[in-house]
Amino acid sequence: MSALPDTLCYLNGEYSPVAEAKVSVLDRGFIFGDGIYEVVPVYGRKLFRFAQHMARLERSLASVRIPQPLTTDEWLARCRHLIAAHAAEDQMVYIQVTRGVAPRDHAMPPGIVPTVFMMSSAMKAPSAAVLKAGVACVTARDFRWERADIKSTSLLGNVLARQISVDAEAVETVLLRDGLLTEASSSNVWVVKDGVVHGAPKSVHVLEGIRYELIRELCEAEGIVFDLRPISEAEVREADELLLSSASKEVLPVSTLDGRPIGSGAPGPVFARLHAAYQRAKAAQSI
Numbered sequence: 001m002s003a004l005p006d007t008l009c010y011l012n013g014e015y016s017p018v019a020e021a022k023v024s025v026l027d028r029g030f031i032f033g034d035g036i037y038e039v040v041p042v043y044g045r046k047l048f049r050f051a052q053h054m055a056r057l058e059r060s061l062a063s064v065r066i067p068q069p070l071t072t073d074e075w076l077a078r079c080r081h082l083i084a085a086h087a088a089e090d091q092m093v094y095i096q097v098t099r100g101v102a103p104r105d106h107a108m109p110p111g112i113v114p115t116v117f118m119m120s121s122a123m124k125a126p127s128a129a130v131l132k133a134g135v136a137c138v139t140a141r142d143f144r145w146e147r148a149d150i151k152s153t154s155l156l157g158n159v160l161a162r163q164i165s166v167d168a169e170a171v172e173t174v175l176l177r178d179g180l181l182t183e184a185s186s187s188n189v190w191v192v193k194d195g196v197v198h199g200a201p202k203s204v205h206v207l208e209g210i211r212y213e214l215i216r217e218l219c220e221a222e223g224i225v226f227d228l229r230p231i232s233e234a235e236v237r238e239a240d241e242l243l244l245s246s247a248s249k250e251v252l253p254v255s256t257l258d259g260r261p262i263g264s265g266a267p268g269p270v271f272a273r274l275h276a277a278y279q280r281a282k283a284a285q286s287i
Contacts, residue, residue, distance in 0.1 A: 004019040005018050005119075007119065008085040009021050009119040010081070011023070015081065015085075018119055023117070026101050027100065027101050027115055028100060029098030029099070032106070032154075033154035034098055034099045034153075035066070037096040037151055037152075038060075038095040039248075040079065040095070040247070041090075041248070042091035042092065042093060043090050045084070047079060048282060050287055056210065060150055061097065065108060066097060069097060079095075083120055086121075090122070091123050092121050092123050092248060093118065094117075094119050095116075095117075096115075098115040099115075130252070131253070134254055134267045135244075135255060136254075136255065136256045137174050137256070137258075138164060138170045138257070139174045139233075140173050140175060141175070142161075142176060143157060143161075144175075146204055148183070148206060149202075149204045149205070149208060151207060159185075171244075172185060172244055173185045174257065176233050176236075179232060181233070181236050183205075183209075187245060187246040188206070188209040188211060188212060188215075190245065191236055191239045191242060192239055192242070192268065192270045192271075193235065193238075194240065195240075196224070197215065198227045198228075198229065198231055199212070199215070199228050200228070210247070211246065211250075214281065218274050218277040218281065224270060224274075240268060241254075241262065241267070241268040242262045243274070250275070251274050251278050
């Protein structure tokens with residue numbers, strides 16, 4: 001079993017080493033997975049697209065009717081405190097808010113105080129070798145619940161989906177629902193065909209990743225056509241390029257899907273342009 005990290009965390013107004021932080025066994029996050037979370041990338045000790053992450057945090061809280069426990073300035077101050085305490089220059093700040101502690105009952109109890117937990121860990125960016133070769137992915141039926149648009153801590157469906165790719169020694173599981181692309185277990189998925197970047201439309205089946213808007217902005221800056229529409233399984237398999245995006249993956253090229261090559265079987269020119277543009281954005285859009 002891996003040892004718990006000794007880095008600093010924040011829990012309900014107090015900072016302490018992660019290994020010493022404790023929550024009640026009656027916390028609804030523990031009992032029901034009744035909570036939401038965010039993950040904010042940090043480059044050179046600066047938060048990347050912090051305002052967009054805070055906006056999605058607000059949307060998630062509203063969707064599950066948990067009151068916002070902190071102001072934006074308070075979130076920012078706590079993030080910066082954790083970043084300063086960590087040794088790494090590039091980090092990932094994890095934020096979790098649960099409904100709070102109450103006797104076990106499915107109904108939402110009124111008036112309880114949300115539990116707020118935060119920690120930061122070192123960023124593990126894709127290696128140069130991975131970016132040059134691309135990664136392997138597999139496909140599976142999207143069997144998750146109907147509100148994947150909420151960034152909920154109830155992630156058992158995503159855990160099971162991710163394990164499918166782990167068992168296949170692949171990096172991600174690309175999910176298909178009723179013959180159409182939704183997303184991957186912990187990434188958004190982009191299909192490149194004839195130089196156009198296609199993505200699944202925003203819906204309850206797709207988490208609107210912060211990179212959704214970022215990819216659109218990068219495409220616009222690069223003169224690449226960006227198109228959100230329903231994408232069939234056949235289009236995924238016949239793509240010239242297939243890309244993943246997430247906070248930790250940034251933009252990642254897929255070289256094989258279910259053991260078969262995507263396009264030429266190597267990262268393509270659209271990936272190269274978006275990856276370079278992403279690196280420029282990191283410097284320009286951090287606070």
